[in-house]
Amino acid sequence: MMRCQPLFFCFCLCFAHISGSRNSNRPVATPEEVYFAEPFDANTLDRNWVLSKAVQDEQQKLLKYNGEWVVEEPSEPRFLGNRGLVLKSPGRHHAISAYLRKVYHFKDKPLCLQYEVFFQKLVDCGGAYIKLLSNSDDLRLSQFSDATPYTIMFGPDKCGSAHKIHFIFIHRNPITGTYEEKHARQPEVDLSDYFTDQRPHLYTLYLYPDNTFEIFIDLTLINKGSLLEDMDSPHETQEPEYSSHAALVDGVQTSDLKLEHERSDGVASSRERSSRPALSNPQSQPSTNLNDKDSREQPFSMSPVAAVGFELWTLTGDVMFDNIFLCDSVEVARRWTEDTWSKRKAPGRIEKLLMATVKRPWLWGVYVFTVGLPIILFISFMWPNKRFGPPDQNYYYKKTDEPQRDGHQDMEEHGTHNDGVNQTRVEAKSQAVKRAPRSSEVTS
Numbered sequence: 006m007m008r009c010q011p012l013f014f015c016f017c018l019c020f021a022h023i024s025g026s027r028n029s030n031r032p033v034a035t036p037e038e039v040y041f042a043e044p045f046d047a048n049t050l051d052r053n054w055v056l057s058k059a060v061q062d063e064q065q066k067l068l069k070y071n072g073e074w075v076v077e078e079p080s081e082p083r084f085l086g087n088r089g090l091v092l093k094s095p096g097r098h099h100a101i102s103a104y105l106r107k108v109y110h111f112k113d114k115p116l117c118l119q120y121e122v123f124f125q126k127l128v129d130c131g132g133a134y135i136k137l138l139s140n141s142d143d144l145r146l147s148q149f150s151d152a153t154p155y156t157i158m159f160g161p162d163k164c165g166s167a168h169k170i171h172f173i174f175i176h177r178n179p180i181t182g183t184y185e186e187k188h189a190r191q192p193e194v195d196l197s198d199y200f201t202d203q204r205p206h207l208y209t210l211y212l213y214p215d216n217t218f219e220i221f222i223d224l225t226l227i228n229k230g231s232l233l234e235d236m237d238s239p240h241e242t243q244e245p246e247y248s249s250h251a252a253l254v255d256g257v258q259t260s261d262l263k264l265e266h267e268r269s270d271g272v273a274s275s276r277e278r279s280s281r282p283a284l285s286n287p288q289s290q291p292s293t294n295l296n297d298k299d300s301r302e303q304p305f306s307m308s309p310v311a312a313v314g315f316e317l318w319t320l321t322g323d324v325m326f327d328n329i330f331l332c333d334s335v336e337v338a339r340r341w342t343e344d345t346w347s348k349r350k351a352p353g354r355i356e357k358l359l360m361a362t363v364k365r366p367w368l369w370g371v372y373v374f375t376v377g378l379p380i381i382l383f384i385s386f387m388w389p390n391k392r393f394g395p396p397d398q399n400y401y402y403k404k405t406d407e408p409q410r411d412g413h414q415d416m417e418e419h420g421t422h423n424d425g426v427n428q429t430r431v432e433a434k435s436q437a438v439k440r441a442p443r444s445s446e447v448t449s
Contacts, residue, residue: 057100072099089327102314123205131319134160140311
């Protein structure tokens, strides 16, 4: 019986979750002021999304990105009713992108980026990060590849035992004019559950004009810091998990980062940006004044963004992406979250407690002690009896020192008892009379 209770609770919660999700999966209105919003409510892929046609071999015209993308509902029954963009082909390269409504410029408003990732299968090795592609005259989404310049890369990545969430931005050195990658340090929290619990998770990045950043997962702050003090260059960051992994399939490296960091020409992850022509944006031009303190200490002033895209290789298929959102207002982003994530996929408190028992079975003992024991004690003390029964019953009386009036039943019992006593006394007296000698006999 005890073994069946957790299964019964889980069944009830899952049933309620399915019913609620089906009712809440309705089209979401897109705010007018956003730069990009994609809930994937349509049955097919919107024409705004462009599949990469970049080739791997010019002579044979072999596509470099031959992985399949589809818009479909998740395979997990508890999350049916909501569609998303799904990376389908394990062991292949995938690349897809879409233009923003308008170019985003890093000026005096924050950058708010968020999207959902659902690893429907256990992740062996692969990333699910998103790229914000840099604005330039030669940007062609049909040729989107690992060589396409990007301004920000953000999102989860797993390889081997390493579970990470990347935040990388490309910053132009105002002194040398070269482009440098800056990597946020990994948070000091265990991220493994986000890859293994087979639930959708919301990843959020906030960048502020004061050169600070915040990273959230499921609305929980897991990392924050300064773009000036808490970012490292690739050569400053030791990542043995990536550098030590061998190729897994046909000589393909384990992640996009490894492809970038271990190029055969020995260039360290700068993607040859130093030879890239300067952008037309004046604020991206290199400074000629070595004492120009403001230009050296404004990493928030990055290259403007014109598109979003996924350029991924993974050993695990059926990775779902949903509710991609980019704006310059934290309040607008929070309203979008309330209309999407909070209504559709955010687990309730009881569901979170049950989910925690998957890796920590000993929590069942805690739950039984903290919840079951008070219930047992309550029933034990409050079960109806002559002292604490309901007030409308004959056996109810208050706990007081005042003499209590006998009830009708008690009076009957008392009367019956007295009648028996009196009858016994009468019979005894009669017997005594019979045994007593008559006075006439005594006198004679």
